[in-house]
Amino acid sequence: MKILATLILSSGLYIMGLQAQDLFEARRLTDSPAREGFPSWSPGGDFIVYQYTMKSDTIGNNGLWIIAQDGSGNHQIFKGVAEHPVWSPDNSHIIYDADTGNNIKMIPPQGGDPIGFLPDTIHIEKGGLPCWSPDASQIAYIEGSTRTLYVHSFLTGKSTSVFKQEGIVPLPGCWSVNGKYLYTAQMEMPSRRSTIWKISSDGKEKIQIKDHHENFYRHLALSPDGSLLVYAALEGSYLGLFIMPAEGGQSIPLAVSSTGHNEGPEWSPDGKKIAFSSSRSGNGDIWIMELDIKKINELLQKNNR
Numbered sequence: 001m002k003i004l005a006t007l008i009l010s011s012g013l014y015i016m017g018l019q020a021q022d023l024f025e026a027r028r029l030t031d032s033p034a035r036e037g038f039p040s041w042s043p044g045g046d047f048i049v050y051q052y053t054m055k056s057d058t059i060g061n062n063g064l065w066i067i068a069q070d071g072s073g074n075h076q077i078f079k080g081v082a083e084h085p086v087w088s089p090d091n092s093h094i095i096y097d098a099d100t101g102n103n104i105k106m107i108p109p110q111g112g113d114p115i116g117f118l119p120d121t122i123h124i125e126k127g128g129l130p131c132w133s134p135d136a137s138q139i140a141y142i143e144g145s146t147r148t149l150y151v152h153s154f155l156t157g158k159s160t161s162v163f164k165q166e167g168i169v170p171l172p173g174c175w176s177v178n179g180k181y182l183y184t185a186q187m188e189m190p191s192r193r194s195t196i197w198k199i200s201s202d203g204k205e206k207i208q209i210k211d212h213h214e215n216f217y218r219h220l221a222l223s224p225d226g227s228l229l230v231y232a233a234l235e236g237s238y239l240g241l242f243i244m245p246a247e248g249g250q251s252i253p254l255a256v257s258s259t260g261h262n263e264g265p266e267w268s269p270d271g272k273k274i275a276f277s278s279s280r281s282g283n284g285d286i287w288i289m290e291l292d293i294k295k296i297n298e299l300l301q302k303n304n305r
Contacts, residue, residue, distance in 0.1 A: 021240070021256035023296070026289040028281065029071055034061065035284035037277035038264040040087045040094070042109070045069070045269040049077075049085045049094050049109070050277075050286050064096060066109065069273075069288065077111040084129055090136040097127040104128045104141060118152065122159055129172050134179045138201070140172040149184065151201055162203030170199070173220025173231075183209070183229070185218035194218060196231070210248045221265040221274070222246060228296065230254060230265040230274060239263045241276060243296060249304040252296075255289060262287075 030036045034054035041048055049066050064078040064085050077094075085096040091109065098105040098114060103124055105114040118124070125144025132139055139152050140162075149163040149170040162182070163170050171185040171194075181198040188194070194216050196209035213233035219241075221230040229246045232239045240256030241263070255262040260279030267274060274289045 021253050022289065023243075023252070023254050024289050024291060026255060026278075026287045028278075029067060029069070029275070029286040029288055030074075031281075031283065031285055033283055036065075036286050037284050038084050039266050039275035039277065039286045040085055041266055041268050041275065042066075042087050043089055043091045043269060047073075048266075048275055048286065049087055051083050051085055051096070052076075053081070053083070053284075064094065064107070067286075069268075069275075077109065078107055078114065083127055086131055088132050088136045089134055092136065095130045095132065095139060097124070097130070101125065101127040104130050104139075117154070117157070119157075119159060122150070131172050131174055131182075133175050133201070134177060138179075140175070140182050140201075142170060142172060149182070149199065151182075160203075162201065163199050163206070170197075171218050173218065174222045175201075176222065177224070177226035181205075181207075183220045183222060185216070185220060185231075187218070196220065196229075208248075209246075211250055212244055212248075213242050213251055219263050219265060221267055223267050224269060224271040228293075228300075230267070232261075232263045232265070241265050241274075243300070245300060245304065249300065252299050252303055255287075 034052050036050055036052055039048045039050045047066050047068055052065050060079045063080050064082045065076050067074040081100050083097040085094050087094050093106040095106040105116050107114050123145040128141035130139045130141045137155055141150055143150055147169050148161050150159045151162050152159040167189050169187040173183045181200055184197050184199055185194045186197050198207040215234040217232045219232035227246055230243050233242050235256050239261040241254040242251040243254045244251035257280040262278045264277040265274050276287055278287045
């Protein structure tokens, strides 16, 4: 993929090879020796929940934390191993991978006892990557033993298989704005080559999103208006974030570093910011980037002529 140096320099933005390729200025929200990752915004956009993970944790800091977007009020809502938290659109719960990746549970944003809800017939392994539907009535997740993409309805209490294919690991990323489709990373095994697909929530339709970065990995995030898609792809030795038209087309780099990974992107509810995880400073921290959507669309239009 071309790095668009000429295009971006002509727009007043600066690139220095692959060393500090942020399309817009990013600020660090957290700063800890632990891995702080997978941010998810509250529905009002004032707060972010994230996972805190440190292998040598001896004081109970591991778990889920909530912080205001200005960096204030950082506090823990769950103690224990917890990964990939996602705040529900109705503000009722935060769902996450629990029990060292062998279960999916949820907890109220104010804290409390974790709630399990999956049928005993479902086996989660190494994390199910749960993600909420726009109306908070369903989640999508991957079942571990059969590598099957499931949709769980909280109205019926049932999980329904919507995609399974031999040799493919369907990693759920996000839902379409209308709740009809799931954006997934389809990882081919053993090559681990991934492509982006939309799977209908009833499993009857499968549509490929084409022309993205050839080293696409996963971490899909759809803008609140459904027009733009951010994802992580390998650029050099590290994962970087790229942005593309949601229905397909060439992407442009959003956050790429030569000193660490940039991953786990999440749009703010107003569509004006991206929160993401980055190890560029040596730690795994949460960063926030203010976006100029008009500039992004101009660059994408030029790149997709």
